[in-house]
Amino acid sequence: MEQVILGLVLGFAIALTSYISRLLTFSGAVAAFFLAAGIFGVGGWKWTVPIFTFFCLSSLLSKVGQARKARFASVFEKSGTRDHGQVLANGGVAGFLALWQLAFPAADFYPVYLGAVAAATADTWATEIGLLTRGKTFSIASFRTVDQGISGGVSWLGLSAGLLGAGVIAGSAFFWVKDMRILGFVAAAGFVASLIDSILGATIQAEYECTVCGRSTERKEHCGMPAKLVKGYPAFDNDTVNWLCAFAGAMAVWSFQNVFLRGS
DSSP: OOHHHHHHHHHHHHHHHHHHTBBBBBBHHHHHHHHHHHHHHHHHHHHHHHHHHHHHHHHHHTTTTTTHGGGGTTTTSSSSBBBBHHHHHHHHHHHHHHHHHHTTTTTTOOHHHHHHHHHHHHHHHHHHHHOOSSOOOTTTTTBBBBTTOOOOOEEEHHHHHHHHHHHHHHHGGGOSSHHHHHHHHHHHHHHHHHHHHHHHHHBBOOOEOOOOTOOOESSSSTTTEEEEEEEEEEOOOOHHHHHHHHHHHHHHHHHHHHHHHHOO
16 A cells, blocks of 8 residues: 555656646646556555656657757647657556456566556657757658658667667666576667667658648648548557557567566
């Protein structure tokens, strides 16, 4: 009960601070409260430190180079202040795994949980730092040069940032994981999942074209007019792809464990 109460206090503090500092909208703060309270209430610091690391460092990165990133505001579906959809897209799989651990305490879902958090971190860092690159951005599907900010576009700086982000999450769990191979799986899974996110972004994620200015965008409306769908499917927006990215990270860790640790 003490852990649950402390989880509620921690969740409220995170939500309030994030809302006041405009990192989250009101709906995003509410979602963050329930997510943080639930994860801490179930797993304590062991489960909280990785996702807290993701949230704090990713929030700081979102503030780096704001002047340069401002020119992509009309490209992305949502603004830098994250709403409940974005919070759940990045942390929903992790929250579900925490509840799954509560329901089945004999099993160990911690490694796949780390995979989900590492995937969200790798994807977020690749985007936030990749937008700062001065080099070329190319489509992960066609390898052709594309405009910065386009879904499925990657850069060497962004790819490196994604790998670093996944590694940071693996490192955040160092004190709670006995087999160091697991941490390697987590870092690899997070990076692989971020690549899957980019592939989905380049293929099935909805991309629109403004009928006024002709710019590519994730938004269904641009320049005050409905935009034209030119690629992908409307059901697969950025939040949906982020859900799939986190799920891919969890499944990648599970797969690595079954392949490399079977019988050990």
